[in-house]
Amino acid sequence: MSTLAWIALGSLAAWLWLLLGQGFFWRTDQRLPRRTAPDSWPSVVIVVPARDEAAVLPESLPSLLRQSYPGEAEVVLVDDGSKDGTGDLARKLAEQYAGLPLTVSSPGEPEPGWTGKLWALRHGIELARTRRPEYLLLTDADIAHEPDSLCELVAAAKTQGLDLVSQMARLRVATGWERLVVPAFVYFFAQLYPFRWINKERAWATAAAGGCVLLRTDTAERAAIPDSVRQSVIDDVAVARAVRRAGGRVWLGLAERVDSVRPYPRFADLWRMVSRCAYAQLRHSPLLLAGTVAGLAVVYLAPPFAVYVAVRADAPGDAVAGWVGLLAWVVMAGTYIPMLRYYRQTLWLAPLLPFTALLYLLMTVDSAVQHYRGRGAAWKGRTYARPEAAPDR
Incomplete structure (x- = not known):
């Protein structure tokens, strides 16, 4: 030959x-695992790091404010030095869409040794811990959630005894370039981190999708999140590995009711x-x-x-x-x-x-x-x- x-x-x-x-890895059947409603719903603080997100915030933030969650929940939006009025827009949206209470705060410029998103998450998590929630939902400012998204995430975590539940949001696919590139992005990610391996009790791989991460607060403290991963660019994978090292159970799958609203109109x-x-x-x-x-x-x-x-x-x-x-x-x-x-x-x-x-x-x-x-x-x-x-x- x-x-x-x-x-x-x-x-x-x-x-x-x-x-x-x-x-x-090529199968797409890893969705939220079997779940039932808990007897009592734990408290949750939703932490949203945001930097210059005024263009997408009207589509994403209202979906968080309107979560139909039976327990105590609130939203903390961390305005990470935005220059487009992200913080003011968030406050206006909170007034317009009556729902979960919203706190807008700013951490200032990152200290040496921190990447920007993790610096914002650090500030948001510190604020959240003053409320002593049982869970943190870390979600990006371009992610829109269906009204029952938080309920489904919490129910899955409680039913399966999971410390971290992450869903890879369905990314926007509208233009020709998005059709060519975006599905392959998730395909390659799953090939690198097979979801089935991650979701085994004795996992062979560990990863998460940073756009939607439900995290048990005491596990985050044991894992020293986000301080232990403060220099990471690929912060979602780093967070999942820190949780695993701290003895926590991690689950990752494709989303059915969580979507990214960020457009990528140009190939660049x-x-x-x-x-x-x-x-x-x-x-x-x-x-x-x-x-x-x-x-x-x-x-x-x-x-x-x-x-x-x-x-x-x-x-x-x-x-x-x-x-x-x-x-x-x-x-x-x-x-x-x-x-x-x-x-x-x-x-x-x-x-x-x-x-x-x-x-x-x-x-x-x-x-x-x-x-x-x-x-x-x-x-x-x-x-x-x-x-x-x-x-x-």
């Missing part, structure tokens, strides 16, 4: 492993969403970057390339490479279909996954380039030149 045929065979072997041996916006933290996920390691690039090339790009070469050439070795590459491409596309269905997208996007993977490869390389230029993870006017990845300890 030709060298290309062997590479295609390696890609097919990788896809057969991913299909059967990577926690069935999606590029920044991925590239700002991709190299941090690789622990700023050149070796891991090289391995990731090579792995993406073999697993995602080799199959369509082998098919292309086989169509253009007549050599027997190339024909073998083409057929093996086509089979690997079919398996790859098949694993992507459940995620496209979850996002209610056309299944014709499935064969385009190699092209999307190429985009992610380039975004990851760009993330490394920005890191070594000293720009690090830039977000909302702040740049973290040498931020830490999520700790493994």
Whole structure:
């Protein structure tokens, strides 16, 4: 066989492993676990870090204020140095939508060694602890919740004895670029952190989705959250690992009633969403970057390339490479279909996954380039030149 045929065979072997041996990551059936209403509903404080979120706040904040929760609950919005009137808008929305009480506070500029969102969360959690709630709901300012979202999260945590319950919000998919990039973002995340592995009592992996995290307060104190993860750019994964180290149980799944309202109208916006933290996920390691690039090339790009070469050439070795590459491409596309269905997208996007993977490869390389230029993870006017990845300890 030709060298290309062997590479295609390696890609097919990788896809057969991913299909059967990577926690069935491609399935989308990890939703909130079985739950029943508790005899008494615990108190909850909802903490919302917000920086320049006036554009999305009218869609997200009212959904929190209008939560139909039988127990005590309130909202703490941390205005993290916004310049667009986020705090004032939040107060106006609270007056307009009578519901849960709202507190708006500001922590000032982050101290050295803190990333911005975690600094805001620290301030919000400190305020929340003065109310002595049993649970904290940490949710981003661009996340909208159905009216029963808090009830469902708390019921799942109480029924299953979970210390952290996280749902990956359904991201907005409206433009052509969003259709191409966004479902793949969740697909790749699930491939890296298979939900089934995370949700086992003796977990093989640990992660969370920062847009929606219900956290038991005493567990957060044992895990020293957020101080123990203060330098993390990928804060959701770091928080989940801290909870696990403190002996807590973690659950992560796809959301049914929690949605992101943040638009990504331009391709450049999606590029920044991925590239700002991709190299941090690789622990700023050149070796891991090289391995990731090579792995993406073999697993995602080799199959369509082998098919292309086989169509253009007549050599027997190339024909073998083409057929093996086509089979690997079919398996790859098949694993992507459940995620496209979850996002209610056309299944014709499935064969385009190699092209999307190429985009992610380039975004990851760009993330490394920005890191070594000293720009690090830039977000909302702040740049973290040498931020830490999520700790493994």
